Amino acid sequence: MTKSFFHSFKNSYLALAFTFLSACQSTKTVEQNPNSNYAATLDGKQIAADASPELLNLSELTTLLKTHGTDTSASAKANKLFSSPFIDNSAYRKNGIPKHQYYPSFGEALRISSWNVEKSIHIGDLAKSLQSEDHFKASLKPKALEKDKIREAALRQRAMLAASDVLLCQEMDIGHCRSSYLFAAKELARSLDMNFVYAPQQLELDPVYLGATDVEFDNKNISTHGCEISAEHAAKYKGVFGVAVLSRYPIKRVQVHPLKSAPYDWYTREIKKTDFAEKIRRFSSQTAFHFSPVREVKTGGRGFTRVDLHIPDLPHETLSVINIHLEIKATPQQRLAQLKEILETIKHIENPVVMAGDFNNASRDLSATSIKKASVTTASDPRNILTTALQLANATFINQLRNAFNGIKNFKNPLAWNIPAILPNKKKSLFSQVRNFRFEDQTAFDFRGNKARSTHGNAGTLSNSNQRTWYKGFTSSFSVPRPIGPIGRDRLDWIFVKSFLSHPTDQSGSYRLAPHFGETLSLLNTAVQSPYSDHHPITTLLPFKEPTP
Numbered sequence: 001m002t003k004s005f006f007h008s009f010k011n012s013y014l015a016l017a018f019t020f021l022s023a024c025q026s027t028k029t030v031e032q033n034p035n036s037n038y039a040a041t042l043d044g045k046q047i048a049a050d051a052s053p054e055l056l057n058l059s060e061l062t063t064l065l066k067t068h069g070t071d072t073s074a075s076a077k078a079n080k081l082f083s084s085p086f087i088d089n090s091a092y093r094k095n096g097i098p099k100h101q102y103y104p105s106f107g108e109a110l111r112i113s114s115w116n117v118e119k120s121i122h123i124g125d126l127a128k129s130l131q132s133e134d135h136f137k138a139s140l141k142p143k144a145l146e147k148d149k150i151r152e153a154a155l156r157q158r159a160m161l162a163a164s165d166v167l168l169c170q171e172m173d174i175g176h177c178r179s180s181y182l183f184a185a186k187e188l189a190r191s192l193d194m195n196f197v198y199a200p201q202q203l204e205l206d207p208v209y210l211g212a213t214d215v216e217f218d219n220k221n222i223s224t225h226g227c228e229i230s231a232e233h234a235a236k237y238k239g240v241f242g243v244a245v246l247s248r249y250p251i252k253r254v255q256v257h258p259l260k261s262a263p264y265d266w267y268t269r270e271i272k273k274t275d276f277a278e279k280i281r282r283f284s285s286q287t288a289f290h291f292s293p294v295r296e297v298k299t300g301g302r303g304f305t306r307v308d309l310h311i312p313d314l315p316h317e318t319l320s321v322i323n324i325h326l327e328i329k330a331t332p333q334q335r336l337a338q339l340k341e342i343l344e345t346i347k348h349i350e351n352p353v354v355m356a357g358d359f360n361n362a363s364r365d366l367s368a369t370s371i372k373k374a375s376v377t378t379a380s381d382p383r384n385i386l387t388t389a390l391q392l393a394n395a396t397f398i399n400q401l402r403n404a405f406n407g408i409k410n411f412k413n414p415l416a417w418n419i420p421a422i423l424p425n426k427k428k429s430l431f432s433q434v435r436n437f438r439f440e441d442q443t444a445f446d447f448r449g450n451k452a453r454s455t456h457g458n459a460g461t462l463s464n465s466n467q468r469t470w471y472k473g474f475t476s477s478f479s480v481p482r483p484i485g486p487i488g489r490d491r492l493d494w495i496f497v498k499s500f501l502s503h504p505t506d507q508s509g510s511y512r513l514a515p516h517f518g519e520t521l522s523l524l525n526t527a528v529q530s531p532y533s534d535h536h537p538i539t540t541l542l543p544f545k546e547p548t549p
Contacts, residue, residue: 046252046253046310047089047092047250047251047252047310048087048089048250048251048252048253048254049087049089050087050088050089050090051084051085051086051087052086053080053081053084053085053086053200054077054080054081055081055174055175055238055240056074056077056078056081056203056238056239057238058210058211058234058235058237060073060074060077060078061074061203061205061210061237061238061239062210062212064078064203064205064299065205065207065210065212065215065297066212066215068267068268068299069299078203078299078300081200081203081240082200082201082256082258082300082301082303083256083258084200084256085197085198085199085200085254085256085305086185086186086196086197086198086199086200087196087197087251087254088186088189088195088196088197089195089250089251090195091189091193091194091195091248092195092249092250092251094193095193097249097250097310097312098165098248098249100313100544101163101165103541103543105517105547106516106543106545106547106548107543107544107545107547108313108543108544108545109516109541109542109543109544110165110166110311110319110541110542110544111160111163111164111165111166111539111540111541112164112165112166112168112354112356112495112497112515112539112540112541112542113160113161113164113166113167113168113521113537113538113539113540114167114168114169114170114356114357114358114493114495114537114538114539115161115167115168115169115170115493115533115535115536115537115538116169116170116171116325116357116358116478116492116493116533116534116535117169117170117171117172117184117532117533117535118171118532118533118534118535119171119173119176119178119179119241120171120172120173120176120178120179120182120184121178121179121533122530122531122532122533123172123173123179123180123182123184123187123188124179124180124182124187125139125530125532126188126532127187127188127190127191128191129158129528129532130158130161130162130188130191130192131162131191131192133155133158133159136154136155136158136528137155139528139529139530140154140527140528140529141527141528141529144523144527144528150523150527151527153523153527154523154524154527154528157519157521157522157523157524158521158524160519160521160539161521161524161537161539162192164192164246164539165247165248165249166245166246166247166248166249166309166319166321166354167188167192167194167245167246167247168243168244168245168246168321168323168356168357169184169185169188169243169244169245169246170243170323170325170357170358171241171243171325171358172184172185172198172241172242172243172244173240173241174198174200174238174240174242175236175237175238175239175240176204176209176237176238176239176240176241177209177226177227177228177233177236177237178226178227181236181237181238183198184244185197185198185244185246186198188244188246189244189246192246193248194246194247194248195246195247195248195249195250195251196244196245196246196247197244197245197247197251197254197305197307198242198243198244199242199243199244199254199256199303199305199323200240200241200242200300201241201242201243201300201301201302201303201325202240202241202242202266202298202299202300202301203239203240203241203298203299203300204239204240204241204296204297204298205239205267205297205298205299206222206295206296206297207297208222208227209227209237209239210237210239211229211233211234217270217271217295217297218271218272218273218274218295222294222295241298241300243305243323243325243357244323245305245307245321245323247307247309247321249309249310249311249319250309250310251307251308251309251310252308252309252310252318253306253307253308254305254306254307254308255305255306256303256305257303257304257305257306257342257345258301258302258303259301259302259303259304259338259341259342260341261302261334261337261338261341262301262302262327263327263329263330263331263334263337264327264329264330264367266296266297266298266299266300267297267298267299269329269367269368270295270296270297270298271297272368274368275368275369275370275371275373276371277369277370277371277373277374278368278369278370281369288482288484288488289480289481289482289483289484289488290480290481290482291480291481291482293368302325302326302327302338304322304323304324304325304342304345304357305322305323306320306321306322306345306346307320307321307323308320308321308351309321313544314351314352314513314544315350315351315352316350316351318351318352319351319352319353319354320346320349320351320352320353320354321353321354321356322342322346322353322354322355322356322357323356323357324342324355324356324357324358324359325357325358325360326338326339326357326358326359326360326361327360328360328362328366329365329366329367329368330365330367331364331365332361332362332363332364332426332427332429332430333429334365335359335360335361335430336429336430336433339359339430339433339434340433342355343433343434343437346439347437347438347439347440348439348440349439349498350439350440350441352497352498352513352542353439353497353498354495354496354497354498354542355434355445355495355496355497355498356493356494356495356496356538357493357494358492358493358535359430359492359493359494360492361414361427361430361431361491361492361494362427362490362492363425363426363427364426402422402423405423406423406424406425409423409425410425410427411473411486412469412473412474412475412476412486412489412490412491413472413473413474414427414428414430414431414474414491415428415431415461415462416428434496435447435504438502439498442502443498443499443500443501443502444498444499444501444502444503444504445496445497445498445499445504446464446465446496446497446498446499446501446504446514446515447461447462447504447505448461448462448464448504448505448506448507448509448514449461449462449463449464449468450463450464450507453511453515453516453517454467454468454517454518455467455468455517455518455519456470458470458472460472461505462474462494462518463518464514464515464516464517464518464540465494465495465496465497465515465518465540466491466494466495466518466520466538466540467518467519467520467538474491475491475520475522476489476490476491476520476522476536477490477491477492477493477520477522477535477536477538478490478491478492478493478534478535478536479534479536480534481534491520492535493535493536493538494538495515495518495538495539495540497513497514497515497540497542499511499513499514499515500512500513500514501514510546511543511546511547512543512544512545512546512547513542513543513544514542514543515540515541515542516540516541516542516543516547517540517541518538518539518540519538519539519540520536520537520538521536521537521538521539522536524536524537525537
């Protein structure tokens with residue numbers, strides 16, 4: 001097998017691997033008063049009042065399915081839900097403001113974590129494992145129990161995640177049969193004794209889930225997730241899908257921002273018939289990786305959530321948390337447009353900021369393909385044009401060398417340099433946008449990485465906040481069910497932290513509230529008999545005071 005063939009195989013199948021990542025497309029633009037969730041407590045602090053917006057019932061969801069937003073009543077209720085976060089400060093009312101956690105390495109610090117929990121399928125078991133070490137031990141594979149090194153590392157990672165001061169989650173359900181009809185954010189928050197915000201972003205409207213047998217859509221790879229239509233199902237099904245922020249500190253304010261940039265319509269695009277080319281792609285994905293994308297009929301839209309937390313000893317006693325889940329069925333340029341919209345919205349924030357979540361930074365559009373779409377994409381790609389030109393010039397060896405070198409250059413490293421057409425890296429633009437971004441107070445996101453502040457001493461750009469491997473690439477945070485070596489693994493989840501820097505790599509700048517020891521907690525997820533998610537959680541530490549290296 002030649003290097004060029006392996007490179008082509010890797011690119012083709014890695015693209016297939018990501019097509020099942022969940023997302024939602026905004027069909028309505030909704031507005032929210034940013035001050036609408038303030039309420040004063042007895043101690044004079046501004047703390048958000050609890051909120052619990054009304055959910056749609058099965059009949060209303062079925063109406064949305066059949067009318068696709070033309071029914072005024074059901075659409076208005078759905079749009080109100082998409083602009084109305086759930087807020088729960090009960091842990092604050094019970095426990096007050098917690099003491100900062102102390103770490104022997106550099107004193108008091110905040111632990112920030114993020115995790116895409118794959119449609120909340122295993123949320124009940126995950127909540128029990130984070131609440132109880134014994135439950136987690138009982139979930140470990142026999143091999144992990146037998147090997148002390150693996151067992152201890154998995155237990156350490158579980159303890160780290162359970163000790164998170166702030167946990168951002170994506171793909172969180174309410175009332176879905178695949179997640180036992182649980183309110184995922186509440187279930188996880190209760191197990192960890194944390195406050196939480198939940199922002200609904202979409203409603204699942206597949207006829208299979210709704211029992212709408214009179215609605216005929218293309219029967220393409222439907223997954224029922226064990227849903228059985230019954231009286232219990234009809235009463236419990238809410239089909240809500242969104243993101244959550246859990247916090248040990250009280251919630252001050254919440255803002256929900258639906259994105260205007262919406263490259264994929266999860267209703268109209270998902271009801272279309274499957275093209276022959278897409279059927280071949282799905283067959284290949286199932287054969288190679290034991291995964292085949294499923295139909296996902298939804299309404300709603302991509303958005304991001306800003307949650308302001310009251311944390312003493314921070315500037316303005318506030319940490320702003322930006323929870324992100326960008327579109328996967330989009331081109332890198334379309335995802336970049338979403339990110340630019342987010343950055344433009346948050347640029348005025350003066351207090352510390354953590355922006356994290358699932359950035360879905362694939363190198364290509366992973367929506368369903370067709371013969372026509374594949375032809376247009378191939379013909380318009382400058383890299384393919386150059387490849388064809390070299391082939392016509394009998395320079396096949398140069399093509400092979402170029403493909404092999406580019407594959408090595410880009411391997412697990414979205415920060416690798418980009419030379420369009422010749423040696424492209426289509427992922428880099430997203431990270432360049434974050435790196436070049438400046439808040440209005442002229443501070444930047446921290447891109448630093450050095451041995452003293454990186455996990456296992458694997459230094460490099462962003463290694464203080466996101467774990468790197470020994471060969472300078474980044475550790476994977478996502479995997480298909482059956483990866484083939486490195487193929488089918490990638491890093492889609494990232495943490496970015498606003499520090500007291502005017503330049504993102506200023507090594508002489510302050511390390512107070514800067515990220516330290518970014519780590520991917522892969523063993524927590526892979527050492528158990530049934531992985532909790534297709535993503536691994538990621539985490540980093542922010543010291544309250546200037547640490548000693």
